[in-house]
Structures are given as C-alpha cells and as structure tokens.
Amino acid sequence: MKIKLGLLYGGKSAEHQVSLQTALAVNKALDRTKFDVYPIYITEQGQWIKGERLEGPVENVAALQMKADAVSPLVLSKEMVPAEAAEETIDVVFPLLHGPNGEDGTVQGMLELMNIPYVGNGVLASAAGMDKVIMKNIFAQAGLPQANYTWFVRREWEKDRTAAYEKVEKELGYPCFVKPANLGSSVGINKCKNREELEAAFEEAFQFDRKIIIEENIVGREIEIGVLGNDEPRCSVVGEIVPKKEFYDYKAKYMDGDTGLIIPAEITAAEYEMIHDYAIRAFKALDGAGLTRADFFLTKEGQVYINEVNTMPGFTPFSMFPLLWQHAGVSYPELIQELVRLAIERHEEKQTIKYTM
Structure with missing residues (x-):
C-alpha cells in the first residue's frame, strides 16, 4: 500500500517563502508509486489548509498557496477523527517548515501529542537546533570547537x-x-x-x-556535510560553499543561484574524518533524528570549527543537503523515502515506551 504522506509547508515565519520553495522541490521529487501526497499549507497568518491528494507534481509555488476554509490540525490525526473519516487521514507528515513556528519544535510537539509519525528531528533537537545560543552552549559542553x-x-x-x-x-x-x-x-x-x-x-x-x-569572525572555507539516520547516523560526502559575496546570505542561497558549490570538497582524509566525527557528535549531543546538515569552517592551518547544524535543511534546487547525498549515491527520491522510513522507525520505537506504572 502507498504511504499517505502529508507535506506540511508555509508557516508563520520570515522563512515562509523558503518553505514554499522546499515544498515545491520535494513534491516534484516524490515517487508517486510509493506515496499518495497531500498538501497541508500553513498561511503566513497561521491558518491551516489541507488540500486534496496531489495527482502529480505542481509547477510553481502559487499552486501550493491554497485558498480555502481553514481547518484544525486535528484532522490529520487518526486518533482524533471519526472512524468513518480515518481513511482520509495522513500516515506520515513531512514538516517542510523553516524557522520559528515549524522548525523549532512547536509543530513537532503538536505532532507528538497527536501521535502522528513525522520526518525529522523531535522537540528537543528542533528547539535546541533553532536557538543558536542554546545550540552553541550544548556544543561547548560536548567539547566541539567553535567560534x-x-x-x-x-x-x-x-x-x-x-x-x-x-x-x-x-x-x-x-x-x-x-x-x-x-x-x-x-x-x-x-x-x-x-x-x-x-x-x-x-x-x-x-x-x-x-x-x-x-x-x-573565523577566516576559513565554508564546509558542509549531511547526516542521515536515527541512533546510528551516517554522513554524506562534504561540500564547500564559495560565496561571491562576503558571506552566504539569503539572496545567494535562494535567489541568485550562482554561488559556487563544490561537491565533493577538496579536503584531506584526515580533515574529512574530523568533520565526520564532529558532525556525528553534534547530532548525538542534540539527540537528533532523521537528518541534519552540519556546517563548519576549515582554516588554512587545518583547524575545524563547527558553525551550526540545521535540523531541517532546505531541499530547493540550490540546497546543499540533497546535493551532498546525490554525490554519495542517494538520489532525491531515495533520500525522501529513507527519511520517511526513519520517521516510521522512530515512531514505532516510541510506541514501545511504557507510560503507566
């Protein structure tokens, strides 16, 4: 049977437009032989709109910005709808949300309460990964070198x-x-x-x-690596960002499309091992699940500093995370399929936890 996959995108966040671009790219990449795809749009005002099943890829973000009567998020949950409507509910939610009110643990907490499997990091990792101060405090406690x-x-x-x-x-x-x-x-x-x-x-x-x-300011090359997994995470190849401006800003990431991406980056085996080790340690320090993209600075002296991790990295055509895994031999559709599998795996593990004495 096909998995009923809900793409949750938009959001009440300054990164609303980024989320739309991510949803567009993921929707185009999905294998329709394995998934029935349902759009769930959160407007900039915070309204939820659940659309009908998408028969195929949509061509632009305008088609994703649905206009209809707002619905309660509760319609997603098998446990909170009448039995006769259960076949219309979602098996797994893919939160393609960036920034506050989506990537920061808020939506993850809601999905936890409704007992719905969802792709990506849980409440703790999402919240800590979004708050750069808390994240860096955790990295410091884990002994990771940083600015x-x-x-x-x-x-x-x-x-x-x-x-x-x-x-x-x-x-x-x-x-x-x-x-x-x-x-x-x-x-x-x-x-x-x-x-x-x-x-x-x-x-x-x-x-x-x-x-x-x-x-x-750390003077060094900007190196990124993808992490995939739950309790036994693995890493992709590494990539390098070569911004044409002083730093990799919003316009370079999502509008210009001409920032240099070198995949795989030219680094030594020892440097890769260090970056790999730090990325896994950061993932585990946050109690990560599903995926992260870890960003580093590599100085000319060979020193590695972790900059941050992104608990829901973008999937736009210019995004590093899917490109890293493509070069590691994991195609776009395979990557999404693996993320859904990891979501179901983590959800099933949680069902074994005892909540009564």
Missing part, C-alpha cells in the same frame, strides 16, 4: 546599548557577525566591521527575534 560568541536579549540591550556594544568589541572585536538567535536562511544576519555597522546590525537582528547572538 567565540556572546548574546543579548532585547530588554538587556535597551537598558544599556553602549555597554552591549563595548562588550562585543572587548570579547570578540571586528569583524563579527550579528544574527537573530532563532532564524535560519541568513535572515537578519550582518557582518560588522565597526561600531556604526554593529549598531545597525543590532537594530535589524532584533526585528526578527527577542534574542540575538554575536560571533567572532
């Missing part, structure tokens, strides 16, 4: 802005990067070379989050 960093919440900054800027200058210096703590896709990120740019970067980053992180 020096500091962070602020908005109220702290508003009380004494000058003190905040001076702390950054004293602890990190210039250049440095200012980022919202809970966003991806390089939204709201700026590289700062002086106080004026630092002030402007704080202002912008705080538009997207109540907490921001500031990191020292």
Whole structure:
C-alpha cells in the first residue's frame, strides 16, 4: 500500500517563502508509486489548509498557496477523527517548515501529542537546533570547537546599548557577525566591521527575534556535510560553499543561484574524518533524528570549527543537503523515502515506551 504522506509547508515565519520553495522541490521529487501526497499549507497568518491528494507534481509555488476554509490540525490525526473519516487521514507528515513556528519544535510537539509519525528531528533537537545560543552552549559542553560568541536579549540591550556594544568589541572585536538567535536562511544576519555597522546590525537582528547572538569572525572555507539516520547516523560526502559575496546570505542561497558549490570538497582524509566525527557528535549531543546538515569552517592551518547544524535543511534546487547525498549515491527520491522510513522507525520505537506504572 502507498504511504499517505502529508507535506506540511508555509508557516508563520520570515522563512515562509523558503518553505514554499522546499515544498515545491520535494513534491516534484516524490515517487508517486510509493506515496499518495497531500498538501497541508500553513498561511503566513497561521491558518491551516489541507488540500486534496496531489495527482502529480505542481509547477510553481502559487499552486501550493491554497485558498480555502481553514481547518484544525486535528484532522490529520487518526486518533482524533471519526472512524468513518480515518481513511482520509495522513500516515506520515513531512514538516517542510523553516524557522520559528515549524522548525523549532512547536509543530513537532503538536505532532507528538497527536501521535502522528513525522520526518525529522523531535522537540528537543528542533528547539535546541533553532536557538543558536542554546545550540552553541550544548556544543561547548560536548567539547566541539567553535567560534567565540556572546548574546543579548532585547530588554538587556535597551537598558544599556553602549555597554552591549563595548562588550562585543572587548570579547570578540571586528569583524563579527550579528544574527537573530532563532532564524535560519541568513535572515537578519550582518557582518560588522565597526561600531556604526554593529549598531545597525543590532537594530535589524532584533526585528526578527527577542534574542540575538554575536560571533567572532573565523577566516576559513565554508564546509558542509549531511547526516542521515536515527541512533546510528551516517554522513554524506562534504561540500564547500564559495560565496561571491562576503558571506552566504539569503539572496545567494535562494535567489541568485550562482554561488559556487563544490561537491565533493577538496579536503584531506584526515580533515574529512574530523568533520565526520564532529558532525556525528553534534547530532548525538542534540539527540537528533532523521537528518541534519552540519556546517563548519576549515582554516588554512587545518583547524575545524563547527558553525551550526540545521535540523531541517532546505531541499530547493540550490540546497546543499540533497546535493551532498546525490554525490554519495542517494538520489532525491531515495533520500525522501529513507527519511520517511526513519520517521516510521522512530515512531514505532516510541510506541514501545511504557507510560503507566
């Protein structure tokens, strides 16, 4: 029997458009002999819209932005609908959501409560992976080398802005990067070379989050690796990002399409082993499930620093994660099929947990 797969996309997030691009690419790649595909669209206002089964790939994101009466997420759950409607429910949900209200553990928690299998990381890993401060604190505890960093919440900054800027200058210096703590896709990120740019970067980053992180600049190649699995994760080949700008920003990721991607990256066997080891350690430190993409800096001296992990990396035509696995011998359709299998595996394991005394 075919698996009834719900593609959950959109979302109340600044990364709404990125999610649409991801959903479009995944929908085109799905093997229709194995899956019946159902679109589940979350509008920018947070409304849920469940569409009819998709007979084939859609051609553009406009077709995914359904307009209909909003539905409750509860219609997805076999356990919360009348028996006669159960055949219309979803077997597995693939949350193709990026940013807050989707990639941060919120949707994962809802799916856990409804006991629905879903692709990717659980509540803890999703939440910790989204919050760059918490993630880096966990990596520090795990002994993973990374750039020096500091962070602020908005109220702290508003009380004494000058003190905040001076702390950054004293602890990190210039250049440095200012980022919202809970966003991806390089939204709201700026590289700062002086106080004026630092002030402007704080202002912008705080538009997207109540907490921001500031990191020292590491001069090195940008290396990425894919991780796939549950309790026994494995790694892909490595790839290198070669941005034509100062850093790999939102426009380069999703609009230009001309950023250099070198797959596989030219690194030594020893460097690969180090990156592989750090990626697996990061995955396990977060209690990962399904997938992550781990991002590193590799200096000319051969030092490796972990930058971050992405618990739901993009699947757009320019996205690194599926490209890495394609070069490792796992095709686009096979990758999606494996992620669904891992989701079912993790869900079945959870059903063995005893909840009563």
